[in-house]
Amino acid sequence: MTSLGRHLRSGASRHIASIVILALAVIAASCGEAERPTLVGPEVAPADQLRRDNGGVEQATGTTGVLDPATETSTFADSGSSFAATGSDTDDPTSAAAGIEGAVRPADGGVSAVFTPTGVLAAVLGQTDDAYLIQTPCGFEAAVPLGQTLTSVDVMLDPGHGGDEEGAVAESGLTEASINLRVSQRTAELLSQRGVSVALTRTGDYRVPITQRAALSDALGAKALVSIHHNTPRAAESTIPGTEVYVQSTSPDSQRLGGLMYERVVADLAQFDVPWVARTDAGVLTVLNDEGVDAYGINRRPATPSALIEVGYLANPAEAALFATDEYVEVVSVALMTGIERYLRTQDPGSGYVSTPRSFNPSGATGGQSDCVDPALN
């Protein structure tokens, strides 16, 4: 999580930012090798891509910094049930709105997600003979050509922020969104080499609302969802890293996942000679709002056991300098891979658990759907 105030933008600047981000997304799609996943779809003629606002649930809050309320419904679930009710109807208005020609049916072979021609991973709602009906990162419906698909994964890695939500920004200019993605991509490579199937909720620099991140993880039946962040609030000097892992208050699996990652990440980062900062209650935490439920949507929404790790503090210039190095990316990625694999393959308990929940009430959190601009899909 980051300083929430940083994320609030005026309507005008957000609009400008959206245009800039759309342009950047196009540039990234055409030349950003580092932004592309290794799995991409085949070269086929792109289908029409039309957007349909399926509910605008997040927009109904009418605020600039979109709230992330516990009561909010999943737009993905809404669309899924809508599709299920109409999927065999050749006059299906859903498919018409998304630009699909022909009857939409449930995806062949239990396909849950597809990489679009630009490398974006999107949940699949159904298909025709030559196109998938997908839910875009922003939660809209669109059609993309048949491509590289996923039916399930062991682990979903979630690079925090992206697009116009850059997260914390170091004095050096290093953005949280970029370092979160670097660490996620390397951790995914390492897990794959260990025989663990893995996908990323965000494969480039674009916005993905929390609802979509959670829905994608659930749709792929992941055994673990790990959200990767770097912190920003000021904290006191510390002899060990101020790593924090937020876990689901109702899930022992989530807590064990968090404890195993925390244990290894702190031990491995401590080898760096850095003037760390930390909060006094740093460790493996549950963070609850005044209603007594998990304050962070990435913990509250998914059925998948999830843990959000704030590896360290971008607000601390010494840590930010470390985070910019290749050595850091490698060390933290190995630590995350090791903790996650241990969660999957053992019953080890982990450590670092803090017994007292932290109280937090997001008042202007990011991660909503309002003003969300999708990356290029075709």
Ligand SMILES: [Zn+2]
């Ligand atoms: Zn963050």
